[in-house]
Amino acid sequence: MTTTESQIKAYVQRQMERTEKAIIRTLQYVGERCVISARQYGSYRDNTGNLRNSTGYVIVKNGNIINNHIDTSTAGGSESKKMVEELAPQYTCGIALIVVAGMEYAATVAAKGYNVLDSAELTAQALLPKLLQQLKDKSK
Secondary structure, X not given: XXXXXXXXXXXXXXXXXXXXXHHHHHHHHHHHHHHHHHHHHOOOOOOOOHHHHOEEEEEEEOOEEXXXXXXXXXXXXXXXXXXXXXXXXXXXXXXXXXXXXXXOOHHXXXXXXXXXXXHHHHHHHHHHHHHHHHHHHHOO
16 A cells, blocks of 8 residues: 555545535525525515514524624624524534524514524525535536
8 A cells, every 4th residue: 555544634634624615605605695595575565674684694604603694783683693592502413504593583484474584494405415515426
């Protein structure tokens, strides 16, 4: 064998990092599409703009936020930031996408039958399996 063990380990590590970056980019794309969908198709009347502005996403790796796409310059964004900071530590293993509508009344509005994050969830369910399959196919 002409390849040393350290070279093999370095190669495997590079491939793992490359794959992780591709997964994170994919989750960013899905997160952006989810936010667009939630804001565009939210079926509620948003008097203050806070609920729509509170819609955002983060990417979490092993319980730590590694990618934050929440506009904290708005009241809604500040509420979302608090929410994801509470949720992120629950995802202690692997990489996760968290999409939120951070206003405290978001669940109440959704419970009344309005689309707050429903379209975002449908978007994620439609996109993510296809995109992850494409990543898998590319890695063969």
